Amino acid sequence: MHLQVVISTIALLLFGKLLESLWGSKEFLKFIIVVNFLTSICIFVTAIALYYITQQESYLYTPLSGFHGALSGFLVGIKQIIPDQELSLFFLLKIKAKWVPTIIALISVVISFFTTESVSYLPTILFGIYVSWIYLRYFQKKPETGLRGDPSDEFSFSSFFPEFLRPILDPIASLFDRALCGKSETYTEMRGHTLGGSPLPGSDPTEASRRRERGARALEQRLAAEKVAVTGSTDVISQGDAAEKV
Template identity: 90%
Template sequence: MMLPSSASSSSSSPAGGNSFFTGFTRLCKGLAVILVGGYVLLQVFPSAVTYVALIPARTIPFAWNLITAGYVEQSLPGVVISTIGLLLFGKLLEPLWGSKEFLKFIIVVNFLTSICIFVTAIILYYITRQESYLYTPLSGFHGVLSGFLVGIKQIIPDQELSLFFLLKIKAKWVPTIVALVSVAISFFTTESVSYLPTILFGIYMSWIYLRYFQKKPETGLKGDPSDEFSFSSFFPEFLRPILDPFASVFDWALCGKSETYSEMRGHTLGGTPLPGSGPIEASRRRERGARALEERLAAEKVAVTGSTDVISHGNAAENV
């Protein structure tokens, strides 16, 4: 579990732990109910997995599984991690993006991730001729969870996060670390096909959406063309000169003819400044993210202090 490093002191007490797991949004609670409900459905009706999970060989007649697969967990650890991750990440991202944009992000990333997994499974089948790529039920919310990490990288890249209460790393490196760890684990397990493509495509699809297509209501512009959120920013500095030429091809292919994106890129390259565009908007977004995080931590600290005062006053009254 990842926590902001400044929250570690408050989360160490019982009151702090309780306050950390409160204040979830109504949308996140509703989505959590869907995740839990999907898991319960599969436990009561196991045959339902053939209709709601992504089975590439059955996707053509059952095309809706491209949508439903992302909201169905097949294991208890999966539904627990997905539910907790949704509630905690949503607590930070939804107030900044807005409920409508937050839900749109989940729907788009889930759908695009499912399409990529479907295409990859078909390609792997034709290469290897292994039917397991066609008939293995694939599902899970971990693609969107990986996408949330990209959103946090965009908003608070330099915020230190506590990983499992032990390691402190900057938020901008979390998606990369998750991807590397997932790839490393895949060499030691035969079930990597059930999670690795979802995590990798979830990270990549969420970056594409946030980089090129997410609309900013305050400016009317789309995407985030700042250098701090470029594709090469996911990799160490020494690799960026190699990756930048390839990334420029994606820039041209996805938004090379987009007037809005071209204007925003023009600003970053020294063109005429646009209100709310380019690095200025990216800086404002990071400031809003950091401010929202500080306000949430301050509120939790106040809650912890208030609870401590109540307990201390109660003890004093008993002593009297």
Template identity: 75%
Template sequence: MVVSVRFCYWKFCHTECHCSLGGSFLTGYTRLCKGLAVILVLGFAFIQILPSAVDYLALIPSRTIPFAWNLFTAGYIEQTIPGVLLSTIGLLVFGKLLEPLWGSKEFLKFIIVVNLLTSVCIFVTAILLYYFTTQENYLYTPLSGFHGVLSGFLVGVKQILPDQELNFLKIKAKWLPSLVAVVSIAASFFTTEAMSYLPAILFGMYASWTYLRYFQKRPETGLKGDPSDEFSYSGFFPDFLRPVLDPVASVFDKIFCGRSRNQSAESRDQALDGSPLPGSDLVEAARRRERGARALEQRLAAEKNIKVPDTTSHDNASDNV
């Protein structure tokens, strides 16, 4: 019953949201996204005017100590025209989708956290590669770009709209991070440019999943993370690999949760008003996504003066299950 209600609701959201997004593609961007887009453009322009600034703003592992600020600044510095165009457009498009659901404060926090964790992972990886290969290019190559955060946005879309189908690819949104990862890995075998982007893309996905899975505070429940099975580590891979990967996921739970799943399950069984919530983590995650998608649809409909049908009955139906 819950599954059928959820399916009908997502089909409705897909139809209506597609029209709204198409009709207002050039409007509706928030101040935060516009401001961050300006930072990306100005950062690119600055290093074109003053090329030596790359040595201080990009991530160069050999200079990170003592110039530790490049762990923060590297993610906002694009060195190529295609890079700044892709990052700016991606930021505006994903921001239009995710910021209304997360809120401006959480959206900015997500960007800062994912950018920093991605840079730290790249730094550690470069040091290890130099240690094992003694190739100095791992220490002196300037690395920068917003693509780590962009790949993190894909994980956010997977969490919020997992069942939304992308018409141009004929796949569901939940497989988008995996598809981008596979394509990036394959491209890295043919071009050195793709190889330079690969670490940020993969680490950006992992950092964003870790943050969303274990640390992001959910305002509707007051709890942290997303414990649903569909957002587990093995959920990024085909189903036949899950028996192998689920034990790996349990290691992540032990590292990041710090408490048993039984304790967290008891907490999740209490709503904000203290009443028990019927159902499992999967049902709770489905309801959360339904509320989030409805909020986004109502905002987009308000921009286009489209009347959105009342979906309260869908929530009541799922709550009674």
């Protein structure tokens, strides 16, 4: 339990600071509340359904970790903003940010076959990734354009999977567009077509490219600030050692 708290705190400081600087404090807090709430609802419904199907009461009393849903959502937000930025995974491997949510989900599923403890966080991670993608894809309001969601192909549902699976997943993913966006024609217009003979502001790939550039700049500025802080503290320590020698 203490290890989970430490991991959650570190992830909140690392990824939360970047997302908050781009979204703003209000939207960042709203994202955490929405993702945590909807993730909890999904887990509750799933547990009830499994209980009625299997008649095993263990599904009703299994302890579940709540904040892993928001942490998984942070990874999806990073994927959306800086998909091509390389991140260090477990301080060993460098991988592009767009693949981090998929890899974390895959690792969690694999671990669940070897330990029962993973049951407490696996559903939260999977539902957290799914719910956060739905929110960012269809409902998050962009203050600069007034539009909602991110209709870019780089953030589609199939972008979480390898290239060879996308022809199979894209027809299935189109059901999300119809279910969550009402008339499919409206969302088609948002995905880069025209509305009333003129392009819909912020609906083309340019907006997604600008958002990624802002994310990359924010990440670079943060890394530069941390480097300056570390360098400054090193200089202070060196000066202190020199003073002691004198």
